[in-house]
Amino acid sequence: MAELWMVAGPIGNLGDLSPRASEILQAASLWIVEDTRVSSRLAAHLAVKPIYKVLNDHTSPARVQALADEIESHEQAALLTDAGTPGISDxxxxxxxxxxxxDIRVDGIPGPSAVTFALSVCGFYAQRFAFLGFLPRKAGDIQRTLAPFAENSMTLVLFESPHRLTKAARMWADALGNRRVVVARELTKRHQELWRGTLEELAGAPREWKGEITVVIEGHRRLIVE
Structure with missing residues (x-):
């Protein structure tokens, strides 16, 4: 019976790949990946030469069905993203x-995730949180997306491109108010940074952002008067 393994890969540091993930990837003859250039480095690290097939945001529904047909011809196949846990924001x-x-068996290997990493170090209440992925680009669409969280205590986690971060922070502040925020940049990599401040400070920060960015925004805090 064919198997598809959802394998969490490193988000930057190859040392974070678990022994169990390594075992599955070495056994899988077919790797379904976002970008072969990224996954080939992981394959070289594991000294394996799998068959590569690409699955990304541009993959058509017909191609997805064809990939599933191909998985049936392999004993084990693995699905990886460029970084972190597959099936989330991909x-x-x-x-x-x-x-x-x-009737292909689907299983998973847990592991690195930029979302849970950022939540664990943010210092905000994270028992309840919402992951929003990449928000829309237009101000009106952002306002509508964030409106349900304007008075919600849930911590928010999202992704943003570095060249849009400052402008986006201004729109987030307009929609949510001036909340505390953590920008987790280049997690587990050599130039990792955890920037802490407020949305207003982020919107006015005189700097150029680079790298992969995960943002954690504190939930709404109600003032309690005794």
């Missing part, structure tokens, strides 16, 4: 559903 869910419809 098109992995469609492939999983296609495999389940074919």
């Amino acid at each position: 098109p992995g869910a469609e492939l999983v559903q296609a495999c389940l419809e074919r």
Whole structure:
């Protein structure tokens, strides 16, 4: 019976790849990846030469079905993203559903995640949080997306591109108010940075941001008067 493994890969540091993930990746003859240039470095690290197939935001529904058909011809296949846990903020869910419809066994290997890393170090209440991925670009769309959280105590986690971060922070502040925020940049890599401040400070920060960015915004804090 064919198997598809959802394998969490490193978000920057290859040393974070778990022994169990290494074992599955070495056994899988087919790797389904976002970018072969990224995954080939991981394959070289593991000294394996799998067959590569690409699944990304540009993959058509018909191609997803074709990938599921191909998985059926392999004893073990692995789905990886460029960084972190697959199936979150990527098109992995469609492939999983296609495999389940074919009675292909789907399993997973837990591991690195920029979302949980950032939450663990932010210092905000994170028992309840919402992951929003990449927000829309237009101010009106951002306002509508964030409106349900304007008076909600849930911590928010999202991704943003470095060249849009300052402008986006201004729109987040307009929608949510001036909350505390942590910018987690280049996590587990040589130039890792955890920037802490407020949304207003982030919007006015006179700097150029670079690298992969995860943002954690504190939930709404109600003033309690005794």
